Amino acid sequence: MNIPDEALYALLRQALETRATTTRQRALYYVLRDAILAGKLQPLSRLPGSRILAQALTLSRNTINAALEQLAIEGYLTRNRQGTTVSPLPSPPEAAVPSVQPVTLAGRLQHLPVGTRRDSPALWLTPGLPATNYFPLSLWRRLLDNVLRSEGSLLLGYGDPAGEPRLRVAIARHLALSRGIHCDASQIVITEGSLEGMSLCTHILSQAGDIAWVENPGYPGAKSVFMTAGLSVVGVPIDEEGLALDKTLATPSLIFTSPSHQYPLGQVMSASRRLALLEYAQRQGAWIIEDDYDSEFRYSGEPIPAMLGMRENAPVVYLGTFSKTLFPALRIGFMVMPPALAEAVKPIVAALLRGGHRAEQLALAHFIEEGHYARHLAAMRRLYRKRQGALREALASELLHPHQVRGGDGGLHLTVIMDQVNDVALAEQARRYQLAPGALSRLYLDPTAAQCGLILGYGNTSASHYRSAVRTLNRLIAKPQRGQG
Template sequence: MKEVILSELLLQRLERSAGAKAEGNGAHMNRQLYEIIRQEILAGSMPAGCKLPASRLLAKELGVSRNTVLYAYEQLLAEGYVTASTGSGTFVSQTFPDHSALHKGGARNGTMPVPAAQQSTNRFDLSRRGMHLVANAGASDRQWGAFMAGVPDVSLFPHAVWARLLNKHWRNPRPELLTYAHHGGYMPLRRVLAEHLRLARAVRCEPEQIILTTGIHQAIDLIARLLADPGDKVWMEDPGYWGTRSLLTNAGVDVIPIPVDDEGIAPDAATLQNPPRFIFATPSHQYPLGTVMSLTRRRMLLEYARQRGAWIVEDDYDSEFRFEGRPLASLQGLDEHDRVIYMGTFSKTLFPGLRMGFMVLPKPLAPHFATGLSELFREGQLMQQAVLADFIEEGHYATHLRRMRQRYAQRQGLLREAIATRFGRDWPTSTHEAGLHLVMHLPPGADDLGISMAARTQGLSARPLSRYYADEVHARQGLLLGYACVPEDDIGPAFHKLAEVIEPAMEHLARTRQPPREFRARINSEAWSGA
């Protein structure tokens, strides 16, 4: 390309961008020059070896200062688009790969060109497990409002207390709180947490057995990475938490769905003959059905794990919010043979955005997990961990739990009353002792996914129970309704809107499948045991 053609091209392109610049969207002149020349080089309009006009000449032809042109040339030179030699000028660099050389190199190295059938038709293809993860994702784009399950009322969090404690640390921050964490997290937090777990959850542990994580998901990921190999078998409650299933499946382990009855996870005789590497369970408040694992079932699982060398992973996600009596003792507290890995989170008790949880590991495993956590994830959040340690030690955590336990119990009662008023007091719902959500069961054959999608159009969240089952044949229909983040005055009106969505679906089902009276007759039958 001749120098005069370059100046004409630049003038034309600059004139076209003048309108955008007048509207406040244009770049500075030196940046525009750089971008136009760069685009022409990448497009091949300015081939390698082409000489650029001298900066003085180009500046004169464009009617700009020489410094403007020099800036563009210097930026192109720094990024490798041009080369410059004193006394010779500025030339376009060789930027296009030599495809013939690539092919020759393959032949010279004894390799053959890739057949067309083996070439990807889409450069943005995910891996098989990546596609499976995305296709089966359960995370919602809504994380607040009626009736979002598993979300606490963050508006009632004592933010003024938290801000005071945070400011105390920030006034004179210690350098060790601003760097990477190591070896399991902030030890003062692990000490106060060990004491809290001993008193509130009957967990038996020393501070050194606690590993601080960013939540349940990271804990499960770490367990799968350090204790499982691809192809290992894992038992998981069915229905169960979709996040656990996604993490385990993506780790390459073989997830075996195990039905849940009114005593908890219930492996049959044939299943017991093939011991798994892990047994994932929510003993204190089964997710999502809400059942509590019986003492008999707990002792059976512990003995089975001891005999077969399996690990029990106890997810104690929301049992701090038990509305009748004291919180139930953990399964870990019954373990005499170090076969239980206990997981907890502050996402439900404080606020999800804190992204902090913990694991209680058998003593022989704890150092390995601390090393693995640092190696894989480069821990941090020491400042937040220090604030949380003060928050617990000064009694604010216990006070907040008591306050929220009362509010959530009241809100659950209001939601149950709304269901009873609209659908009758004999309509089946999940147990009421604990948690941040309840399950409103629907008749077999009901389209709970369709109801959930229709509810979204009304600004409501109602997760379909059937989507929590891995075994679709045995899936029950229902709706998970979170009440924790719904103000008391909003529960009745919000459920009225949801009922306007549910009732047409029930009427359609009654006309085509099963009359409502047959559904009601089955409420106390074996089919609803454990609901």
């Protein structure tokens, strides 16, 4: 039923009196809009003229007209020479309490791996986080300032969809020296991290319904990307030589692997296993996605060359990121493709990506070119080598539960395998004590058939905290845990 004029005036006065930070014009707009949406002002009913409303509410006609005009622009009112009327709108629901529409996610999203919780500030033992307090922030600020001064407003427009050419050249030079990858800048696409690189690979190299192989256990981000794209994910077991090629499995379109330092168990894929996987992929028309996320941090022997550099025109797309070597918020990664693929996907890259973060990309290019990146990596290797050794010592002397330490001679984490523990509950309980280890079982495709254990990140945690952290884990392990097994 339509509100009588006096009741309408009372409603409007109350809204104006109780307004908080909004203006009188916006308060009038909101109360009229809400009354129309609730059906209190019926369709085609006429409102009093602006002069009458102004007198009744002690407002200026300009304020009244501005609110009414905005409602007319949005289609709630109709204004003409005959006056102002309420526009016909779909009837509101009859129920007194508005019903909440049930949320139904796409079926392919129902079984995604549990996402990793990211805390700020980061908790101790968080896997995959570098020592951000050691990053040369003042140097980085100076490089950014120099870039902005020299380039100015030119950086405010869209850039090359594949990324700033100068950064791609700098990355190509770095990869030739450090990873044994000899490529041209045209083969490199700058991404916002490994996940975007994986998503791009999935778009250009597969279609819904295809098979994707992933390491089991392995990086949950890869599984999430493949499942979201509608691929069928098949887990391939990990042994002492890395991904155990099984030719009896369904033929894949994509094979995801981290051969230089397997996540989370730390194996280095043997040369014979790499060559066999390359030959299999070439024969089956599959593509290998090589995730090289923390290969820069190897603490014994020489760096392990990338698979992409082992054979000319290998069916490999190489993914790298600066999130682990510099700092996560940088959100700059890259992918390297064989020449033929890089040429074929140029128009696709232009359609799917927009050049951005131009100042940061150019600052990073200078950071690499001037040798700061190599020096920072060397310093971080020394730091992380000491931290890994200290964590191994703390586990050996303090951890009471029977365990096996895995993780290899590199990276930013150690994996502690333990039977008869509920690692998911244990990891959740540890957060109450400012510790954030990862649960190993969550990295398996089938957690019910998984090994249990904790993934302990040492990149962001000073060695002085290790013994007390392990003692805290001892107390938590000793407590009864629901669903233990």
